[in-house]
Amino acid sequence: MSAFRLVCLPALVLALSAPICTAALAAPAVTTTQSFHAARLPASFFAGNRARLLAELKKMGPGTIAIIKSMPEQNRNGDSHHMYRQDSDFYYLTGIEEAESVAILNADSDKPYTLLVRTRDARRERYDGARLGVEGAVKQGADQAESFPAAEKTLKEAISKAQRVVLISNFDEDFRKKALDLVYPFGSDNNHASYKKILVDGRNLVAEMRLIKQAAEIEMLQNAVDVTAAGHLAAMKASLTASNEGEVAAAFQGTTRRLGARFTGYDTIAGAGGNSCTLHYVTNDHAIEKNGVMLLDAGAEVGYYTADVTRTWPVSGKFSKEQKAIYELVLKAQNTAIDLVKAGRLHHEGFDAAMRVMSDGLIDLGILKGDKEALYKSGAYSRFTMHGISHWIGLDVHDAGGYQMEPGKRGGQRVLQAGMALTVEPGIYIPSDANDVDAKWRGIGVRIEDVVLITPEGNRNMSGKLPRSVEAIEAALAK
Template identity: 40%
Template sequence: MDLAYMANLPQEEFIERRQRTLAKMQPNSALLVFSEIEKRRNNDCDFPFRQDSYFWYLTGFNEPNAALLLVKTEQTEKAILFLRPRDPLLETWNGRRLGVEYAPPILNIDEAYAIDDFSAHFPKITRNLTALYYVPAFHLWGDKLLSESAVNFTDFLDWRPILSEMRLIKSPNEIRLMQQAGQITALAHIKAMQETRANRFEYEIESEILYEFNRHGARFASYNSIVAGGNNACILHYTENDQALKDGDLVLIDAGCEFAMYAGDITRTFPVNGKFSQPQREIYELVLKAQKRAIELLISGNSIKQANDEVIRIKVQGLVDLGILQGDVEALIEQKAYRQFYMHGLGHWLGLDVHDAGEYGEERSRILEVGMVLTVEPGLYISEDANVPEQYRGIGVRIEDNLLITEDGNKILTAAAPKEIEAIENLMQKNRQFLKM
């Protein structure tokens, strides 16, 4: 049996996750999680398959049309998988399947059945159980299967509070994979700096990034890459990437690889021609100062809100100093005058999803704990039609890194990507000199 598609984590990790989940379930209950299914791209072609993160977290199984059922009674605890059976003809056309026979020994689960027989087996397995942990409307194909089964539970409970909290604290194995995702992502941003020059299209630089991901073992991006030249950087989720880069503009690149299902997420902003203008430098240094202060504050025992409050204060003071905002700093903060230039949060959880699972608390006041991984990404976006001094119009800057909360503070997983002005300019100028040789 070819296992090349299996998880890049030891099976013991998935077993331990299922055991922890069972321990948190109430007695005489079941928990049901469906996999993702293939999505049509056009006519009879599908998008590349990407497994549901919750399902993967508990199984490490990368096939569509599957379901995991955890059963907890006073007598026993079981992990049961429903999946596609082996089919030589379909496998010839569409790729290998693990199949019912191989699933228990390979995935270390207790029982396996064909997904087509779900409606027959599910009522029998859960006949005497009182509660079902399930999330309706999460996978509509799963809702349909469940509706076709005779179920008679007293309680229906949401499994997301259990699984999201588990996902929020990364294991040593997960951290190892996320370090690799951060390193590959950093290498791609370095490549982008080296290859950027005036009159190249944004999508050309995107292709350099994706190639670098692939070259280092990350087949896919963890989200749609943003390559935004000039005023396009003031569109937060700009993904058209179809404009020519202009001499004298900045380019903002927000791109991350997915390595072994785990996301990297870096943003760097740099000059197309390799040299920051004075206005660009002033805005960039303000954002960088804010990010460095945030990194100092994002440690165990503090919160994202604490860091973001300090970031806002630094930015408002800086914008007043530059003449972009006018008035008293405290009053401007109270009025949220900065929102026209900084309209998003400071960061988000990172893991199997680029915007990973887990509660933030009111206004992101949740206390940070060892093992959490998050982004830190302050930005300033001054559109070309903003009512500010002309030299600052059309400048968008964001600087983003991935941060692991540790016992000693934090660790930047993406530090290999340059962000100091001198380091960026030196890298870009050195590459231009090499190209002229």
């Protein structure tokens, strides 16, 4: 049976065309999720984002330009690079996926969008694929374009004419230094004009825009979540017969890749047994303990938007008494926190409520001993709960946007609004070496994580269809 599963599962997962082999029909159906290869938001989305940033630049006064830099290529080893993935801010404003690109937005111009790109190179393109070039840049929405090295002059002129340069460069340190040097030239400045210039870090402007998701983004995020859910279900089933964590990770990654996810939004965490207690466990290559839990924290990226979902289940198919007790406590904490994900609430309220539930619950289970009020106040639970339980999600798994507001406003905490998307992910981890805890609890790590969208009416658990209760998980494993 397991061999059939390996061979025929791909055919099932693909949005069923004709069955490829009859044995596939007998194998358990995993999902028939639609596929999203080459999914991409429309040009109007990127144009709209540029228009909103230009409106912000105009508010800053005349002579304001923004310069936005692409993600540099990253070496892996030798002359190999990591697969290229555009910087999220750059992508949000341009939709351009090419390296070595610079976008200039000039708030004073009626043709405000200039794109500087790599020059065409027939030989390089035979190796790496087609480049946009000037023509392609204009086709993708630029009002005008230049290619390097001639584009250097355009960049220098734009900066020299500007009064205020808003720089949006997250990861290109060399470019950041270059921009600083172009705004404030080092050495003799006989004009003594640069003192009038202002260089501004503009990343917060884009972050605030990205924090409130538009309808098209919500749809893309839902696609990523749906693909992720299919991957989790495939991984759950694979774990029943897998002997190594790598097989479980592979089931997730293979399924999501088949459904159109070019990337995962972060490295897959597939920890069996005691490895479930290591928060960022990504080696995923240890033997699976028969009676342990499996913790899978994995998210597919579709059209540049990533999901971030965690499920924990027993690889035996049935929770043990202790696994179930911890699981239900984490689930109660998660439900309590999800209920507080609503417009007008503070981002921090869910965390506080979840910690109270888990602190009290750990005492009820006898894992923590003492007075509930005193132990909550002392934060003794944090030894087992470890981490925060929520972050924004979107283009980045930990998406852009501050968690604090201006000092003085409601304790400085961010007030939740409709259109924000965030995770809710409490966990309890009793490591294998917690020798002061009864042995029956050791090696159990449970995290439950969902993607939640704040709506005008309340919230929507975007990953809620993936089994989450003890009963639903055991039923899914039994199928």
